[in-house]
Amino acid sequence: MAGxxxxxxxxxxxxxxxxxRQIADHLxxxxxxxxxxxxxxxxxxxxxxxHYAVARMTVRNAIQELQTEGLVVSEHGRGVFVRPRxxxxxxxxxxxxxxxxxxxxxxxxxxxxxxxxxxxxxxIQVTEAAAPADIAERLKVAPxxxxxxxxxxxxxxxxxxxxxxxxxxxxxxxxxxxxxANPGLGGIYARLEEQGHTLERFVEDVFTRMPTREExxxxxxxPGIPVxxxxxxxxxxxxxxxxxxDTVMSGDAYQLSYELPAH
Amino acid sequence: MAGxxxxxxxxxxxxxxxxxRQIADHLxxxxxxxxxxxxxxxxxxxxxxxHYAVARMTVRNAIQELQTEGLVVSEHGRGVFVRPRxxxxxxxxxxxxxxxxxxxxxxxxxxxxxxxxxxxxxxIQVTEAAAPADIAERLKVAPxxxxxxxxxxxxxxxxxxxxxxxxxxxxxxxxxxxxxANPGLGGIYARLEEQGHTLERFVEDVFTRMPTREExxxxxxxPGIPVxxxxxxxxxxxxxxxxxxDTVMSGDAYQLSYELPAH
DNA sequence: GCTGTCTACTCGTCTAGAGGAGTTGAGCAA
DNA sequence: TTGCTCAACTCCTCTAGACGAGTAGACAGC
Numbered sequence: 001m002a003g004x005x006x007x008x009x010x011x012x013x014x015x016x017x018x019x020x021r022q023i024a025d026h027l028x029x030x031x032x033x034x035x036x037x038x039x040x041x042x043x044x045x046x047x048x049x050x051h052y053a054v055a056r057m058t059v060r061n062a063i064q065e066l067q068t069e070g071l072v073v074s075e076h077g078r079g080v081f082v083r084p085r086x087x088x089x090x091x092x093x094x095x096x097x098x099x100x101x102x103x104x105x106x107x108x109x110x111x112x113x114x115x116x117x118x119x120x121x122x123x124i125q126v127t128e129a130a131a132p133a134d135i136a137e138r139l140k141v142a143p144x145x146x147x148x149x150x151x152x153x154x155x156x157x158x159x160x161x162x163x164x165x166x167x168x169x170x171x172x173x174x175x176x177x178x179x180x181a182n183p184g185l186g187g188i189y190a191r192l193e194e195q196g197h198t199l200e201r202f203v204e205d206v207f208t209r210m211p212t213r214e215e216x217x218x219x220x221x222x223p224g225i226p227v228x229x230x231x232x233x234x235x236x237x238x239x240x241x242x243x244x245x246d247t248v249m250s251g252d253a254y255q256l257s258y259e260l261p262a263h
Numbered sequence: 264m265a266g267x268x269x270x271x272x273x274x275x276x277x278x279x280x281x282x283x284r285q286i287a288d289h290l291x292x293x294x295x296x297x298x299x300x301x302x303x304x305x306x307x308x309x310x311x312x313x314h315y316a317v318a319r320m321t322v323r324n325a326i327q328e329l330q331t332e333g334l335v336v337s338e339h340g341r342g343v344f345v346r347p348r349x350x351x352x353x354x355x356x357x358x359x360x361x362x363x364x365x366x367x368x369x370x371x372x373x374x375x376x377x378x379x380x381x382x383x384x385x386x387i388q389v390t391e392a393a394a395p396a397d398i399a400e401r402l403k404v405a406p407x408x409x410x411x412x413x414x415x416x417x418x419x420x421x422x423x424x425x426x427x428x429x430x431x432x433x434x435x436x437x438x439x440x441x442x443x444a445n446p447g448l449g450g451i452y453a454r455l456e457e458q459g460h461t462l463e464r465f466v467e468d469v470f471t472r473m474p475t476r477e478e479x480x481x482x483x484x485x486p487g488i489p490v491x492x493x494x495x496x497x498x499x500x501x502x503x504x505x506x507x508x509d510t511v512m513s514g515d516a517y518q519l520s521y522e523l524p525a526h
Numbered sequence: 527g528c529t530g531t532c533t534a535c536t537c538g539t540c541t542a543g544a545g546g547a548g549t550t551g552a553g554c555a556a
Numbered sequence: 557t558t559g560c561t562c563a564a565c566t567c568c569t570c571t572a573g574a575c576g577a578g579t580a581g582a583c584a585g586c
Contacts, residue, residue: 018539028476044566055541057320060567068331068486070473077548077566090468097526199525205353206519208471208489210333213291223331226471226489226514234525251489256469258521262462262497263360281569307536318571323537340536340578 011052020061023052027062031071031082038084042072070224070252083224086253089115089156093258096189096202096234106187108154108162123153123163123218124181128170135167138233138244148173150188153218160219161253166245172197189234192243197236205231206256211248219250226251274315283324286315290325294334294345301347305335333487333515346487349515352378352419356521359452359465359497369450371417371425386416386426386481387444391433398430401496401507411436413451416481423482424516429508435460452497455506460499468494469519474511482513489514 009026011019030036043051048059063080066072074080094100095107112119130144141147151165166188168178177184178191189199207229211221221227228249236242272289274282293299306314311322326343329335337343357363358370375382393407404410414428429451431441440447441454452462470492474484484490491512499505 020539046565056543058540061539063567064327068473069476074567075549076568077550079549079566093521093523094526096523099526201525202523204521204523206469206491206521208491208514210331210487210489213332224473226473228469228471251471258356258467258469258523260356260359260465260467260521262464263357263362283569309535319573321570324569326537337537338578339538340580342536342579 009052011054019052019054020058021065023048023054023059023062024065027066028069028071031066036082038082040082041078042080042082044079067223073222083222086159087117087156088255089117089161089253090255090257096199098193098199106183112156117156118158120155120158121152122155123151125149125151126179126181131167134231135244135246138231139167139169139241141169146170148178150178150183156253159253160250162247162249163215163218164245164247166243168192168243172242188243192234192236197240197242199234199242200237200239201235203233203235204258207231208251215248219248221250228254228256230256272315282315282317283321284328286311286317286322286325287328290329291332291334294329299345301345303345304341305343305345307342330486336485346485349422350380350419351518352380352424352516353518353520359462361456361462364449364453369446375419380419381421383418383421384415385418386414388412388414389442389444394430397494398507398509401494402430402432402504404432409433411441413441413446419516422516423513425510425512426478426481427508427510429506431455431506435505451506455497455499460503460505462497462505463500463502464498466496466498467521470494471514478511482511484513491517491519493519 009023011022015022017025027036027042036042042048042063045056045059045063048054048062049056052059063072063074067074071083072080073083089112091111095111100107100110108121109119127149128146129149131139131141131147133143135147136143136145139147148168148170149165150168151163153160154162154164168188172192172195173179176191176195178188183191193199208226209229211219211225211227215221215227219227228247228251230245230247230249232245232247233241234243234245272286274285278285280288290299290305299305305311305326308319308322308326311317311325312319315322326335326337330337334346335343336346352375354374358374363370363373371384372382390412391409392412394402394404394410396406398410399406399408402410411431411433412428413431414426416423417425417427431451435455435458436442439454439458441451446454456462471489472492474482474488474490478484478490482490491510491514493508493510493512495508495510496504497506497508
């Protein structure tokens, strides 16, 4: 039976460390030392109860601790498993360079295919709405001013990995393909450049936090998985902010990579 | 009594949503709507038991859910409180520019003082050890090769916010102040440049995950707070990697900011 | 004024049990 | 072979209670 071979730990009754923490320590160590590999099943609650001679809640507390650390995931009716490590997608700092855009594909699609993964976009919505305060500040529009809001969700190989919401000043978007669900070849950055707003630079602000319930639902995030929040502001050659993109990315699916000059 | 005014929610017995989740939903909504502000005390377990007419474990499950979401923190003997939002430190992408270094201070010290916070560095250790695999790869040294390892912990206003470990090829560090606990004015980058390794660029790889137990201990992280892991490689003008700095930062204390050219 | 104690209140840990619901595989029936 | 039922096993939800330990305020005694 999977996982049984790790049932070797002994409780230390003299320790002032809580019993459930001692059990969690045993299991954690088994995972970190590789006695349990990603995807392996932990001993069932019943087996752990028998082995350590403790009540059910004590075992569950131990497992709960590992869950919040992101080390294991439980599946109702099946068991508790060491969390498999997903493929990590590397986002390079040149991913919005114009040369990539010229190929006629939006950044996400182009680089995903290059990495050998199957990209998909769904839940595309285009509306007009008041800009949230922090977005309005970045776009240099009045708080509450109506802007065009484009939101969508990206998936890789069937797994949702990222939600993104773009905010564009209304006068830059109205009457263009930016208002369509499909913004056309090269994405909205290509459309903005066609309008004469040649892009010069982007500023990305990166945060990390635990997902909201809504985000966990959209990105299929279990407990113990944080998200990146990435707010990117696009500036044209006149220094005007022409778009702000607010992205929430599954923290275990991404590695961000940036290049900094030493000046 | 603090928090009592939010005791207004009603359970929906017809709902198939678990009772403890309904209670968590009520409390979460109270926090998000501002009926409970950062620092406010939630109703005690006893009050919630009375109000919802449920068992203690049910209430504790609800609170546990909010804890793993990072919304509340519990304090033994005092109560459960809405997590106060700490001051966020913004790391700009030019923070390692030479002009900052010339002022004679290491990056962390200089920018913290500029932001009006009191910086501190402790737990400084300098040793020689084998480079971990991913570090060796970045440094372009043989796996397991001995390098100089400098680790330290940074605090702001008394709160530890970041641990950092630098790896420097041994032949670049031996016989220099880099081996000392105090690397001198301008930090180790200044020392490397004095050795003729003029820095040209940095590459930063950014990850997010939940902290290990050790990291949570060093950074005083409660449940529900993720960390940034930031691995920075410094390249000199010859394209040689002269240092790799592996940093773990409290996720709620930092905002990273990068500038990307559109090319 | 200071100190130590006492008490009420708080969350932490643990036990012992009940019923429910999702998953899986064996075995049987069509 | 295919499809169904059923039992065993899994984790999920919830109850009811016990004892422990940290906190904070009231209060008596010095």
